[in-house]
Amino acid sequence: xxxxxxxxxxxxxxxxxxxxxxxxxxxxxxxxxxxxxxxxxxxxxxxxxxxxxxxxxxxxxxxxxxxxxxxxxxxxxxxxxxxxxxxxxxxxxxxxxxxxxxxxxxxxxxxxxxxxxxxxxxxxxxxxxxxxxxxxxxxxxxxxxxxxxxxxxxxxxxxxxxxxxxxxxxxxxxxxxxxxxxxxxxxxxxxxxxxxxxxxxxxxxxxxxxxxxxxxxxxxxxxxxxxxxxxxxxxxxxxxxxxxxxxxxxxxxxxxxxxxxxxxxxxxxxxxxxxxxxxxxxxxxxxxxxxxxxxxxxxxxxxxxxxxxxxxxxxxxxxxxxxxxxxxxxxxxxxxxxxxxxxxxxxxxxxxxxxxxxxxxxxxxxxxxxxxxxxxxxxxxxxxxxxxxxxxxxxxxxxxxxxxxxxxxxxxxxxxxxxxxxxxxxxxxxxxxxxxxxxxxxxxxxxxxxxxxxxxxxxxxxxxxxxxxxxxxxxxxxxxxxxxxxxxxxxxxxxxxxxxxxxxxxxxxxxxxxxxxxxxxxxxxxxxxxxxx
DNA sequence: TTAATGTCAT
Numbered sequence: 001x002x003x004x005x006x007x008x009x010x011x012x013x014x015x016x017x018x019x020x021x022x023x024x025x026x027x028x029x030x031x032x033x034x035x036x037x038x039x040x041x042x043x044x045x046x047x048x049x050x051x052x053x054x055x056x057x058x059x060x061x062x063x064x065x066x067x068x069x070x071x072x073x074x075x076x077x078x079x080x081x082x083x084x085x086x087x088x089x090x091x092x093x094x095x096x097x098x099x100x101x102x103x104x105x106x107x108x109x110x111x112x113x114x115x116x117x118x119x120x121x122x123x124x125x126x127x128x129x130x131x132x133x134x135x136x137x138x139x140x141x142x143x144x145x146x147x148x149x150x151x152x153x154x155x156x157x158x159x160x161x162x163x164x165x166x167x168x169x170x171x172x173x174x175x176x177x178x179x180x181x182x183x184x185x186x187x188x189x190x191x192x193x194x195x196x197x198x199x200x201x202x203x204x205x206x207x208x209x210x211x212x213x214x215x216x217x218x219x220x221x222x223x224x225x226x227x228x229x230x231x232x233x234x235x236x237x238x239x240x241x242x243x244x245x246x247x248x249x250x251x252x253x254x255x256x257x258x259x260x261x262x263x264x265x266x267x268x269x270x271x272x273x274x275x276x277x278x279x280x281x282x283x284x285x286x287x288x289x290x291x292x293x294x295x296x297x298x299x300x301x302x303x304x305x306x307x308x309x310x311x312x313x314x315x316x317x318x319x320x321x322x323x324x325x326x327x328x329x330x331x332x333x334x335x336x337x338x339x340x341x342x343x344x345x346x347x348x349x350x351x352x353x354x355x356x357x358x359x360x361x362x363x364x365x366x367x368x369x370x371x372x373x374x375x376x377x378x379x380x381x382x383x384x385x386x387x388x389x390x391x392x393x394x395x396x397x398x399x400x401x402x403x404x405x406x407x408x409x410x411x412x413x414x415x416x417x418x419x420x421x422x423x424x425x426x427x428x429x430x431x432x433x434x435x436x437x438x439x440x441x442x443x444x445x446x447x448x449x450x451x452x453x454x455x456x457x458x459x460x461x462x463x464x465x466x467x468x469x470x471x472x473x474x475x476x477x478x479x480x481x482x483x484x485x486x487x488x489x490x491x492x493x494x495x496x497x498x499x500x501x502x503x504x505x506x507x508x509x510x511x512x513x514x515x516x517x518x519x520x521x522x523x524x525x526x527x528x529x530x531x532x533x
Numbered sequence: 534t535t536a537a538t539g540t541c542a543t
Contacts, residue, residue, distance in 0.1 A: 029534060033534075066534095103536095103537090135537070202539055205541095229540040233539080236540070263541085303542085335543095363543095
C-alpha cells in the first residue's frame with residue numbers, strides 16, 4: 001500500500017485497503033497518510049471518520065498526527081479542535097508526536113493562543129514541538145514572541161535544527177534585525193546546514209530585506225544546486241532593490257536552468273514591473289502565466305491593477321477588475337485607489353468607495369483610503385460618515401513606531417517620543433543635522449501634515465517622526481562605517497522621504513528604511529526606490 | 534508507518 005502511495009497512486013492504495021480483511025492501526029494510518037501525501041486531505045479525513053464509526057478502532061500516536069495534518073492542510077480549525085478533543089479523551093495528548101502535531105495544526109489555522117496552550121501543557125517537548133510553535137509566531141508576524149521562544153529554547157538547552165533556524169532567520173529579515181540574522185546565518189554555516197535547504201532562501205531574503213543585496217548574491221551564487229525558493233528569494237531581492245534588469249535576466253536564467261516558475265515567481269516579477277512602471281513587460285509576464293499552466297490569483301491581479309493604476313491607466317485597471325474570475329480582494333481595491341490618488345482621479349475613487357462600502361465591512365486600512373477618497377472628491381458628508389463608522393467600531397489605526405537594532409537591544413521610537421534615555425542627545429542631533437540639511441537645500445514640506453490622516457501627523461511632530469528619531473539615535477551610537485537600518489510599521493511620509501535623502505547626503509551614511517509597504521536604501525542623497533512609491 | 538520548514542505581498 002505504501003508502495004502505491006509513494007508512486008502517487010492513492011486509488012490503487014484505496015483498492016488494496018478495501019480488499020484487506022484485517023485492518024490494523026498501521027493499515028488505517030497508511031491509507032490516511034497516503035491521501036495526505038497526494039494532497040487529498042478531505043479524503044484522508046473521510047477515512048479517519050470511517051475508522052471511528054465503523055471499525056471501532058481507536059486512533060493512536062500514528063493516526064492522530066495524520067488527522068491533524070489533514071485539518072491543517074484544509075485550514076479546518078473546527079474539525080482540528082474535535083480531533084484534539086478526541087486525543088485528550090483517549091489519553092494521547094501527552095504524546096510528543098500527537099502534541100506537536102496539534103500545536104502545528106493550531107498554528108497553521110492561525111490560532112496561536114490554542115497552539116501555545118497545548119505547547120505549554122505538553123509533558124514532553126522536543127525540537128519539533130518548539131520549532132512548530134516558533135514557526136507559528138513567525139507565520140503570524142509575531143516576531144517578538146518568536147524570538148522570545150527561540151531564546152527560551154536555547155535556555156532549555158534544546159538542540160535546535162535547520163527547521164528552527166529557517167523560522168528565526170525569517171523573523172530577522174521581516175523585522176530588519178540584521179545583526180541577529182547574520183549571527184544565525186553564521187551558526188547555520190558552523191553547524192553545516194546545507195544552504196540548499198530551506199535555510200538558503202530565508203538567508204537570501206534576510207540579507208535583502210536588511211539592505212545587503214551583496215550578501216544575498218553571495219549566498220545565492222555560492223550554491224550550485226539552487227532550489228525554486230532560492231530563485232524566488234533572489235528575484236524579489238533584486239526587485240526590492242529596484243534592479244529590474246537583473247530581475248528579467250534572472251528569470252531567463254531560471255528558465256534556461258530548467259527551473260519551472262511557480263505563482264510566487266510571477267508575483268516577484270510583476271512586483272518588479274509595477275514598481276518600475278513597466279506596463280508592457282508586466283502584461284507580457286501576466287500572459288506568460290497561462291503558458292506555464294498557472295492560474296493568476298487575486299494577488300497577481302492586485303499587482304496588475306497596481307501596475308496599470310500607477311501608470312495612470314485607470315480605466316484599463318477597472319476593466320481588469322471587472323474581468324477577474326474571483327471576488328476582488330481588499331488589496332485589489334487598495335491598488336486601484338492608490339492609482340486614483342496619484343493621478344487625481346477623484347471621481348473613480350469615490351465611485352469605488354460607494355461600491356466597496358456596499359459589499360460590507362472592510363479593514364481599517366482600506367476604510368481610511370475610502371473615506372479619503374470621498375473627502376478628495378468633495379463628498380464631505382460621506383467622508384465624515386465613513387470616519388464615524390470606523391470610530392464607532394472602535395477600530396484604530398496603529399501607532400506609528402520605528403525601531404533600530406543596537407547590540408542585543410531593539411530601540412523603539414514613537415513620534416515626538418521623549419522616553420528614550422538618549423532623548424536629549426537625539427533631539428540635539430536632529431537640530432544640528434537640520435541646519436546642515438537646510439544649507440544643502442532641504443525645505444520641509446508641511447503639506448504632508450494635512451494630507452496624511454493618522455495619529456502621527458498632527459501639528460509640529462513632522463520634524464520628529466519616529467523614523468527620524470531612530471536614525472538620529474543610530475547616528476549617535478553606530479560606528480561611522482555601519483549602515484543604519486530602521487524598520488517602521490507604517491508608511492514613511494513624503495517629507496521624511498525627502499529629509500532622509502538629505503540626511504544620507506549630509507552624513508555620508510547608508511540609511512536603509514523599511515516601512516510597511518516599501519523598501520528604501522538611501523545613499524548620497526538618492527533612494528533606491530527612485531521616488532516611485 | 535509516526536510529527537514540523539522556505540521564497541511574494543497586503
